[in-house]
Amino acid sequence: MYGWIWRHLPGPFAVRVLAALILIAGVVALLMFAVFPWLEPKLPFNDVSV
Amino acid sequence: MAVGRAQRRLNGALAIVVRTFGELLITVGIVILLFVVYTLYVTDLINEQKQGDANDTLERSWADPVAVQPAPPVTPELGTGFTRLYIPHFGTDYNFVVVEGVGQSQLAVGPGHYPGTALPGQPGNVGIAGHRIGTGAPFNDLDKLNSCDAVILETETDFFVYRVMPMAGQVAGWDRIRQQDPRCARVPSLRGPGEPGGGPYGRTVGRRIVTPDRVDAVAPVPYRPDDPLPKAEQVALVTLTTCNPEYGNSHRLIVHGVLVRQVPKQQAPDYQALLSRIGMTL
Numbered sequence A: 001m002y003g004w005i006w007r008h009l010p011g012p013f014a015v016r017v018l019a020a021l022i023l024i025a026g027v028v029a030l031l032m033f034a035v036f037p038w039l040e041p042k043l044p045f046n047d048v049s050v
Numbered sequence B: 001m002a003v004g005r006a007q008r009r010l011n012g013a014l015a016i017v018v019r020t021f022g023e024l025l026i027t028v029g030i031v032i033l034l035f036v037v038y039t040l041y042v043t044d045l046i047n048e049q050k051q052g053d054a055n056d057t058l059e060r061s062w063a064d065p066v067a068v069q070p071a072p073p074v075t076p077e078l079g080t081g082f083t084r085l086y087i088p089h090f091g092t093d094y095n096f097v098v099v100e101g102v103g104q105s106q107l108a109v110g111p112g113h114y115p116g117t118a119l120p121g122q123p124g125n126v127g128i129a130g131h132r133i134g135t136g137a138p139f140n141d142l143d144k145l146n147s148c149d150a151v152i153l154e155t156e157t158d159f160f161v162y163r164v165m166p167m168a169g170q171v172a173g174w175d176r177i178r179q180q181d182p183r184c185a186r187v188p189s190l191r192g193p194g195e196p197g198g199g200p201y202g203r204t205v206g207r208r209i210v211t212p213d214r215v216d217a218v219a220p221v222p223y224r225p226d227d228p229l230p231k232a233e234q235v236a237l238v239t240l241t242t243c244n245p246e247y248g249n250s251h252r253l254i255v256h257g258v259l260v261r262q263v264p265k266q267q268a269p270d271y272q273a274l275l276s277r278i279g280m281t282l
Helices: A002-008 A013-042 B002-063 B173-180 B271-277
Strands: B082-085 B095-100 B124-129 B150-154 B158-164 B206-211 B235-243 B249-263
Touching: A002 A013, A013 B002, B002 B082, B002 B095, B150 B235, B150 B271, B158 B235, B158 B271
Parallel strands: B124 B235
Antiparallel strands: B082 B095, B082 B150, B150 B158, B158 B249, B206 B249, B235 B249
């Protein structure tokens, strides 16, 4: 999977590394700002009131 | 030879499947770790920002010269901070702005005041809920509060010092404990002699673990939904609630405190002055 993505990144080595880092940052941002804020309130330890 | 080549191609395909499966497992593991980091740390950072904003708004409203005259207590608007909570046992820098409401968006700002329950200093029961895990975790150590530990609420005009009530095992010998520990001198057990079941406050102890349906934990007289006392005869209490066990939601941890002192801000302009006045050092 990761090998396949790496082979499909364009350009020389340095450009590929940069593109890979941007991809990783994008996925982490999507998780942190969209997926986790949606998921977190569903966890049991957020029920603190009677 | 042809058989060998087919075999090698099969091995190659199998290797791709196994490798991809492994990569997916590693990815899932990393995502779960990231989620733990988010829950335990990133929510704290988000909360710090929101607490800071709520604190600024509160400071501004208290500094407002129009409001210098102590206004009659009005129900705060949902989501606005209106009092500050201090628990000296959790450290001298422990303080949170308490907002009105116990919905998720309010609890994301800080501890939330149950709407309709008493306001600080009033007779009845000030109900406050707070997160135990993540989102600033104001009530992370609520289970470590002992009887007579102070729970302080600051309003625009006063500091209200509550102290945690005697634990279930201490009620019987409370008069003796009270004499030994000066912090407990003003903490009543709220049990009248000879009253059946200890009287209206017979079920109110320092710490209780209840099921989530016990909404009467924040009733004016705790665990008495029948409201046995008129407002004027109700004791001024504070009730803190959070989840229990620490990472679960099967129960709620409840801590009850009783008002022992009211210190106007003319006598103690800030928290440090208050602590020295009530005999606690920073």
